[in-house]
Amino acid sequence: MAFEYEKYLRMEKMPHLWCPGCGIGIVLKAMIRSLDNMGWDKNDIAFVSGIGCTSRAPGYIDCNTLHTTHGRALTFATGIKMAQPAKHIVVFSGDGDATAIGGNHFIHACRRNIDITLVVVNNNTYGMTGGQHSPTTPIGYKTSTTSFGNIDPTFDICLLAKAAGASYVARSTVNKGKILEKYITKGLENKGFSVIVATANCHTQFGRKNKMGDPISARKWIESREIPLDKARNMKAEELYDKIITGEFISEEPEKTFWDNYNHSTQEYTDAYQTIIEKAQKSKDGESK
């Protein structure tokens, strides 16, 4: 039997505003299947976003939905989670939203390991504003603000999240919807901050300027650069240039190396705050001895 996406969608808001063939729809469907895997009550889910193409997703989802300011979704989400730690908070963000204007909030949400699941749809560009270069536009590619080729080095969002302290980090692409579903589900299951990067096509803006102006060629370009994490470990740096490393960067059994774990508390933030409440309520004069 076909999956009933309608159960989670505000069908009266269709048609959506995304371009035909856009990668965001694949990620949103994976998100919906993941929510269904969890079996949560829709009333207990807050779906939060910032600004950009990806950030229009909450409008179509039948949950408590919040479309915030550019880059700031995680700050609103943090307030919601602190106030209601038992509820489920999902954030949908694009590459510019999450790692440029929202970069500071991104690393600090990772650092706190607050129980929020962030899905970053990385289409390598600012689609909504006309295809300008983003922190994930590969070097040499053309955008509406890099007509002579991009010279800005890129962020690897997964390595950034891992270094900053997120407790589940994974990446796949819109060519692998089932794997995205698996990773997002694991992110939702993780009690802590989870980052799932979904590399996606923006053929309309980014593709058009780089000789892949249709969804098929844009997605083939992504597919041609996918390298599984296990394989990447045995490859030389120059072989990995401009590649998309896919897989789970931190899973439930993280590698216990010094560099992976030093200075990272594994405690989830709202759990940690509960201990503060208990300490504060035991102390008489306000400050703990």
Place this chain on the structure above:
Amino acid sequence: MKKSVRFYSGAELVAMAAIDAGCRFFGGYPITPSSEIAEFMSIMLPKVGGKYIQMEDEIAAMGSVIGASLTGEKVLTATSGPGFSLKQENIGYAYMAEVPCVVCNVMRGGPSTGLPTALAQSDIMQAKWGTHGDHPVIALTPAYLEEIYEMTITAFNLAETYRMPVMLLLDEVIAHLSSAIDLPDKEKLVIKSRRKPTVTPDKYYPYDTAYGDVPPMANFFEGYRFHVTGLSHDKTGFPTTDPELVQADQERQIRKVSSKAHEIFDYESYLMKDAEIAIFAFGSTARAARVAIDNARKMGIKVGMVRFRVLWPLDEAEVLKVCSRSKAVIVPEMNMGQLSTIIEKFTADRTKLVKINHVGGVPIHPTDIFNEIKGVN
């Protein structure tokens, strides 16, 4: 037993009153001279089961309080000039999405980093016009410790009643005052909370004007599953670009405060009955003005003061009524003329206006005001 004397600072009173008003969430970022408010909240909130979080920046602090407010909490953030500038983006969001919150700004010298530890009153126009676009504004300006407590409670009541951010403008001197004061009886406090929907979720619209200019507000996670956006929206909360709907929504948002301006506006009339000279002041400057007025009265000069407890919305008709006998107006303020520009607008045709503008970070001395009173008399 001897009654113990307890000293309170302005910052501590903001925190105490916030808790007493029902505030259970504070999102902040350290900045002089408002940091003490965050420090007090970090101790007081967990004791009552509330939540304190120090965010990574001022923008994030403002975002976090809006998020918490959407779940039904009463929320506070505190900052000073540079942080107030950074918060403006999300303050605008709170206006647009109509999310109740209290923003305390302890004013210091500006622009930019300016005078971090020194007094100013130069953010009163930023409180009114700080974020882009048009919106209603409510800004309170206490001058005494007792008023800080009382008006912090009022700030929460107004934020909840009108479903919007309310600005609590302290200046550095007021926030750092410390004195023994009598606190009001907690049992007698009037505490207001936002109006919640009485309809079932299928009949609920987050911006339903059928209930008046301030629509009832549901909490997240209570079955209403509504949408909130900073985009122009219709009554359902979803984006619209329909010119008539956008126009009507902006007009309603302005009207929800402007139509109640006479109720929200609040001031102290000090010796104004026979006053030929009227002083217009707020905050710590009003305290210096009061000393100057008392000294001038001893010399037989008929001078009084309109002291703004609420600066925005400013009920101009009420102010004009109070100073109808005055032949001259003096406006002492710790900025380059932000308040006097407004006063001038509606008194220019009838009275002489004298400005006293100090921006060096040192309070205006009563003598400075006294000399101007003598000058215009």
